[in-house]
Amino acid sequence: ERGGYPHFMLKEIHEQPKAIRDTLIGRIAEGRDGVELAELGWPAGFAENMDRIHIVACGTSWHAGLVGKVWIEQLARVPVDVEIASEYRYRDVLRTPRTLMVVISQSGETADTLAALRAAKEGGYRVLAITNVVGSSVAREADDVIITWAGPEIAVASTKAYTTQLVALLLLAIHLGLARGTLAADKAREMLQALDNLPQLADQVLDTAPQLAQFAERYKDAHDTFFIGRGLDYAVALEGALKLKEISYIHAEAYAAGELKHGTLALITEGVPVIALATQPHLYEKTMSNIKEVKARDAFVLGMTFVGNEDLAQVVDEVIYLPQTLPVLAPVLAVIPLQLLAYYAAVARGNDVDKPRNLAKSVTVE
Ligand code: F6R
Numbered sequence: 001e002r003g004g005y006p007h008f009m010l011k012e013i014h015e016q017p018k019a020i021r022d023t024l025i026g027r028i029a030e031g032r033d034g035v036e037l038a039e040l041g042w043p044a045g046f047a048e049n050m051d052r053i054h055i056v057a058c059g060t061s062w063h064a065g066l067v068g069k070v071w072i073e074q075l076a077r078v079p080v081d082v083e084i085a086s087e088y089r090y091r092d093v094l095r096t097p098r099t100l101m102v103v104i105s106q107s108g109e110t111a112d113t114l115a116a117l118r119a120a121k122e123g124g125y126r127v128l129a130i131t132n133v134v135g136s137s138v139a140r141e142a143d144d145v146i147i148t149w150a151g152p153e154i155a156v157a158s159t160k161a162y163t164t165q166l167v168a169l170l171l172l173a174i175h176l177g178l179a180r181g182t183l184a185a186d187k188a189r190e191m192l193q194a195l196d197n198l199p200q201l202a203d204q205v206l207d208t209a210p211q212l213a214q215f216a217e218r219y220k221d222a223h224d225t226f227f228i229g230r231g232l233d234y235a236v237a238l239e240g241a242l243k244l245k246e247i248s249y250i251h252a253e254a255y256a257a258g259e260l261k262h263g264t265l266a267l268i269t270e271g272v273p274v275i276a277l278a279t280q281p282h283l284y285e286k287t288m289s290n291i292k293e294v295k296a297r298d299a300f301v302l303g304m305t306f307v308g309n310e311d312l313a314q315v316v317d318e319v320i321y322l323p324q325t326l327p328v329l330a331p332v333l334a335v336i337p338l339q340l341l342a343y344y345a346a347v348a349r350g351n352d353v354d355k356p357r358n359l360a361k362s363v364t365v366e
Pocket residue numbers: 058059060061062104105106107108109110113156157158159242243246361362363
């Protein structure tokens with residue numbers, strides 16, 4: 001059942017090219033003129049008139065929401081708040097009458113996310129769910145549902161669900177951008193073309209596995225690790241740190257690279273592993289100077305960037321290269337080496353990879 005893989009997690013990491021492909025099927029219009037999301041039963045004018053989006057989720061799904069915020073704000077020019085469900089549901093939330101509520105849940109059964117959905121519905125808000133399980137509570141109770149076709153995810157640590165959530169969110173952002181006239185048709189076409197190529201590129205990124213396995217073996221006894229990045233890279237860094245903590249039990253912290261000097265730099269000492277993401281061209285130089293700050297304290301830096309940015313190699317100890325695509329799509333590719341790093345670190349430490357201690361796949365209690 002694990003298809004020849006030693007663990008479900010590794011199998012699911014490798015299923016990502018297919019999961020991305022399946023999530024895209026039927027959703028890119030002919031001629032790449034737009035996005036087909038017939039599952040959105042929105043009344044006329046709904047996309048044009050919404051003035052705020054609240055994205056609510058837990059854990060990895062919340063991290064996907066953080067990426068979604070950047071995409072939706074950039075492409076559709078709607079202000080987006082992303083919040084952890086267990087916080088959102090107990091807060092006196094301020095919504096406008098034209099707020100769209102989006103919940104993201106792989107399982108569709110997470111108690112806090114479901115409670116937030118119900119509260120929004122009681123308030124008369126239309127709720128869109130992004131979920132991987134057809135017929136789940138979230139799918140049944142939401143007004144509109146975008147299914148991520150990742151297939152069953154067995155390992156507790158979420159991998160292919162996250163990447164497909166990202167794909168769904170980018171499709172949604174493009175759809176909204178086109179509907180609202182904030183995204184030019186040629187830009188949308190370029191992105192849809194890049195999305196179409198993404199499964200193939202994700203497949204190439206899987207080839208970084210031996211490099212990550214080696215790195216994990218070398219740093220398996222590290223006490224603390226740091227993941228840094230700016231913008232979309234910061235959102236991915238949060239997910240990378242969660243993965244590592246969750247299954248390897250190595251302490252990891254994600255930091256917005258520009259925020260390091262406001263405290264955390266004190267923890268960067270000789271040999272501390274720092275994973276630095278630098279995929280975004282408009283932030284590249286800024287991130288580079290943060291990387292130099294940690295190198296000056298003798299951290300061991302594993303950098304990640306697109307092929308072609310050869311200067312990073314002169315600054316860091318090791319580089320993971322991602323195949324070229326539009327930088328806006330980087331999160332979908334950049335998370336894969338981080339999943340592999342967490343996986344190999346957990347294996348190197350002899351942990352129960354698919355069933356990490358204290359955790360359940362579906363958190364149906366508060
Ligand atoms: C981490 C992980 C969890 C889930 C979270 C929400 O790898 O899997 O953080 O993302 O429990 O679960 P869903 O998405 O099912 O609501």
